[in-house]
Amino acid sequence: xxxxxxxxxxxxxxxxxxxxxxxxxxxxxxxxxxxxxxxxxxxxxxxxxxxxxxxxxxxxxxxxxxxxxxxxxxxxxxxxxxxxxxxxxxxxxxxxxxxxxxxxxxxxxxxxxxxxxxxxxxxxxxxxxxxxxxxxxxxxxxxxxxxxxxxxxxxxxxxxxxxxxxxxxxxxxxxxxxxxxxxxxxxxxxxxxxxxxxxxxxxxxxxxxxxxxxxxxxxxxxxxxxxxxxxxxxxxxxxxxxxxxxxxxxxxxxxxxxxxxxxxxxxxxxxxxxxxxxxxxxxxxxxxxxxxxxxxxxxxxxxxxxxxxxxxxxxxxxxxxxxxxxxxxxxxxxxxxxxxxxxxxxxxxxxxxxxxxxxxxxxxxxxxxxxxxxxxxxxxxxxxxxxxxxxxxxxxxxxxxxxxxxxxx
Amino acid sequence: xxxxxxxxxxxxxxxxxxxxxxxxxxxxxxxxxxxxxxxxxxxxxxxxxxxxxxxxxxxxxxxxxxxxxxxxxxxxxxxxxxxxxxxxxxxxxxxxxxxxxxxxxxxxxxxxxxxxxxxxxxxxxxxxxxxxxxxxxxxxxxxxxxxxxxxxxxxxxxxxxxxxxxxxxxxxxxxxxxxxxxxxxxxxxxxxxxxxxxxxxxxxxxxxxxxxxxxxxxxxxxxxxxxxxxxxxxxxxxxxxxxxxxxxxxxxxxxxxxxxxxxxxxxxxxxxxxxxxxxxxxxxxxxxxxxxxxxxxxxxxxxxxxxxxxxxxxxxxxxxxxxxxxxxxxxxxxxxxxxxxxxxxxxxxxxxxxxxxxxxxxxxxxxxxxxxxxxxxxxxxxxxxxxxxxxxxxxxxxxxxxxxxxxxx
Numbered sequence: 001x002x003x004x005x006x007x008x009x010x011x012x013x014x015x016x017x018x019x020x021x022x023x024x025x026x027x028x029x030x031x032x033x034x035x036x037x038x039x040x041x042x043x044x045x046x047x048x049x050x051x052x053x054x055x056x057x058x059x060x061x062x063x064x065x066x067x068x069x070x071x072x073x074x075x076x077x078x079x080x081x082x083x084x085x086x087x088x089x090x091x092x093x094x095x096x097x098x099x100x101x102x103x104x105x106x107x108x109x110x111x112x113x114x115x116x117x118x119x120x121x122x123x124x125x126x127x128x129x130x131x132x133x134x135x136x137x138x139x140x141x142x143x144x145x146x147x148x149x150x151x152x153x154x155x156x157x158x159x160x161x162x163x164x165x166x167x168x169x170x171x172x173x174x175x176x177x178x179x180x181x182x183x184x185x186x187x188x189x190x191x192x193x194x195x196x197x198x199x200x201x202x203x204x205x206x207x208x209x210x211x212x213x214x215x216x217x218x219x220x221x222x223x224x225x226x227x228x229x230x231x232x233x234x235x236x237x238x239x240x241x242x243x244x245x246x247x248x249x250x251x252x253x254x255x256x257x258x259x260x261x262x263x264x265x266x267x268x269x270x271x272x273x274x275x276x277x278x279x280x281x282x283x284x285x286x287x288x289x290x291x292x293x294x295x296x297x298x299x300x301x302x303x304x305x306x307x308x309x310x311x312x313x314x315x316x317x318x319x320x321x322x323x324x325x326x327x328x329x330x331x332x333x334x335x336x337x338x339x340x341x342x343x344x345x346x347x348x349x350x351x352x353x354x355x356x357x358x359x360x361x362x363x364x365x366x367x368x369x370x371x372x373x374x375x376x377x378x379x380x381x382x383x384x385x386x387x388x389x390x391x392x393x394x395x396x397x398x399x400x401x402x403x404x405x406x407x408x409x
Numbered sequence: 410x411x412x413x414x415x416x417x418x419x420x421x422x423x424x425x426x427x428x429x430x431x432x433x434x435x436x437x438x439x440x441x442x443x444x445x446x447x448x449x450x451x452x453x454x455x456x457x458x459x460x461x462x463x464x465x466x467x468x469x470x471x472x473x474x475x476x477x478x479x480x481x482x483x484x485x486x487x488x489x490x491x492x493x494x495x496x497x498x499x500x501x502x503x504x505x506x507x508x509x510x511x512x513x514x515x516x517x518x519x520x521x522x523x524x525x526x527x528x529x530x531x532x533x534x535x536x537x538x539x540x541x542x543x544x545x546x547x548x549x550x551x552x553x554x555x556x557x558x559x560x561x562x563x564x565x566x567x568x569x570x571x572x573x574x575x576x577x578x579x580x581x582x583x584x585x586x587x588x589x590x591x592x593x594x595x596x597x598x599x600x601x602x603x604x605x606x607x608x609x610x611x612x613x614x615x616x617x618x619x620x621x622x623x624x625x626x627x628x629x630x631x632x633x634x635x636x637x638x639x640x641x642x643x644x645x646x647x648x649x650x651x652x653x654x655x656x657x658x659x660x661x662x663x664x665x666x667x668x669x670x671x672x673x674x675x676x677x678x679x680x681x682x683x684x685x686x687x688x689x690x691x692x693x694x695x696x697x698x699x700x701x702x703x704x705x706x707x708x709x710x711x712x713x714x715x716x717x718x719x720x721x722x723x724x725x726x727x728x729x730x731x732x733x734x735x736x737x738x739x740x741x742x743x744x745x746x747x748x749x750x751x752x753x754x755x756x757x758x759x760x761x762x763x764x765x766x767x768x769x770x771x772x773x774x775x776x777x778x779x780x781x782x783x784x785x786x787x788x789x790x791x792x793x794x795x796x797x798x799x800x801x802x803x804x805x806x807x808x809x810x811x812x813x814x815x816x817x818x
Contacts, residue, residue: 017432027423155799291716294768
């Protein structure tokens with residue numbers, strides 16, 4: 001079974017946004033064992049879009065489109081799918097309910113006129129529910145082929161795919177049964193070169209394969225196997241994963257969708273510990289990551305973003321003398337911030353970050369990228385120093401990752 | 410003049426990497442006034458790649474490929490370009506120097522056997538220097554069309570494009586001399602449909618064009634003009650932008666690279682106001698955005714992430730009675746949080762956010778997505794209520810955007 005992805009939108013052609021949907025869909029189809037030979041991007045032009053769809057339908061079994069289902073005049077995917085298959089557009093009752101439901105949830109009785117276009121679907125299409133936006137998606141079977149049209153915003157496309165398209169595709173007859181399964185191991189506290197050094201010989205195989213890739217403060221190792229069944233692929237991956245974990249030990253903090261903030265959160269919950277944070281240069285990024293995790297209110301009590309020295313003194317009780325003598329970017333201040341944050345709310349553990357994210361503010365002794373981390377717990381205090389390179393955003397991200405790494409360890 | 414981008418690589422088809430090259434090249438071609446109607450991704454398969462190239466050459470003047478120029482057996486772009494144009498591959502002296510130079514710089518006298526494939530180019534191609542890798546790129550003119558093949562790694566592709574391809578394309582005699590200039594206006598406090606309603610008649614023109622696109626809490630309007638010079642294009646855009654700004658008024662907060670947090674920061678700085686923040690459901694996201702802006706320490710003094718009620722009471726002085734009577738998610742609590750945050754540090758203005766980001770915690774009266782905003786300033790207090798839909802992340806982002814919108818207004 002062969003699939004094809006068609007992304008629609010002039011903003012993609014102009015390079016104004018990255019085609020993250022194509023990547024997401026490609027990964028999902030690979031896991032289903034559906035081969036992809038082509039991905040296409042085409043603009044908001046009915047004729048060209050219909051042409052691309054005709055060609056895709058001639059060479060592939062399943063064509064997934066993303067984008068062009070909105071309410072405005074340049075949203076033309078519904079029309080182009082109908083053109084490519086020679087079908088009329090008809091009012092679809094289920095699609096109308098999706099659109100009207102969206103506006104009702106927002107307290108509006110009647111959708112604006114533009115949105116009424118959204119319930120005109122190619123005849124024979126089955127509307128897909130959209131819990132996060134106004135655009136219904138649809139699945140259309142015609143002439144032995146399948147067209148699946150999804151909305152462009154990832155926050156709408158992904159749940160629609162997971163909940164409604166994935167079960168549909170999994171049940172399609174005619175799939176040949178080869179599947180590709182990937183497992184991604186996430187590392188912290190180790191660089192890409194050092195990690196690669198430890199697993200270089202394991203990366204030489206062709207099935208399963210192993211490849212590293214790096215983000216600020218985090219290296220990932222992707223293990224991929226191809227087999228006739230998901231079970232068989234997993235059996236190929238297991239011994240490789242075991243060996244990688246043996247060699248990298250504590251550096252492996254999680255796998256696949258697991259994030260460092262979720263892993264840290266689970267550790268805090270399991271131990272019944274309450275967390276406080278004190279951030280300077282990360283400006284709330286650590287707190288933002290901790291609270292991304294649903295249920296984080298169980299263990300996260302308070303975060304202070306103390307940008308001004310005055311706030312470090314008044315809110316966290318950092319002694320003026322410490323700030324004067326050692327400076328705001330010092331291990332002494334980092335430790336005092338952590339102790340202060342812990343004391344304010346009687347938390348069990350607190351982490352503090354203070355540093356210079358740049359682009360200005362560096363000195364010869366403390367250049368941009370100098371960041372101190374402090375941790376205060378009932379058992380004692382710890383500190384670390386980081387020297388990061390990159391722009392302001394990279395230094396902030398790296399610092400947040402390091403703060404979570406310290407908390408985990 | 411019409412261009413087309415063909416990205417080559419199975420890792421793209423499998424969704425293992427994002428197609429950042431396509432975005433980079435699309436932006437560069439748009440600036441040159443070269444229209445792009447299609448982008449394609451195709452795997453490391455000689456026949457399919459040659460087929461894609463033939464189709465691209467039939468409908469476009471300039472075809473740019475990226476990827477597939479490496480030394481391994483699955484690097485097939487050279488062969489496929491030759492196939493598509495019916496040309497033989499020949500040893501190219503300049504290409505050989507690029508490859509040998511790369512290995513010489515790394516202290517190796519002779520390139521490995523695989524790398525010798527890299528100097529076989531389609532007959533008539535002009536090799537492009539590569540200062541960052543072993544793969545020579547090439548430019549090939551044939552039958553009134555141009556093929557430009559670039560290596561896949563962005564660190565090799567980008568300098569090669571900037572230094573060698575850009576001057577070539579700028580000087581192409583076939584170019585009609587048109588350039589495309591875009592201007593993106595950012596809106597807040599208004600939805601996509603309502604914004605479109607106000608500018609629908611302006612969107613009907615073909616040059617300049619106007620098109621909306623929406624993110625959580627923000628709608629953008631892209632104005633694009635095509636003209637013989639950048640100056641002329643800007644002259645076409647100016648009256649359109651003026652009219653859009655007249656109709657949308659205060660909803661336009663910035664243009665192009667301007668962010669809401671930077672605009673708000675500039676307003677605070679201009680007025681000499683010191684800002685404090687109190688966040689619950691956004692978990693530090695507002696502070697993180699405010700502090701993304703270099704120099705934000707000039708106006709941002711303190712942010713409190715008060716997840717627990719206890720923290721709202723202890724750090725911000727929210728009365729226990731307010732929390733008990735109205736609940737943590739209420740306008741009374743939002744206002745008390747803002748007043749408390751302002752008082753703690755004697756700031757001039759403070760914004761507070763408290764709401765239910767989900768997935769749990771909603772009630773019939775206050776469903777997931779209910780968020781209250783409070784603003785406290787010397788002149789008085791204001792509050793707003795938001796009802797957002799989407800997943801936890803979308804609700805948090807939307808809430809942060811709304812908090813900054815309130816602060817701006």
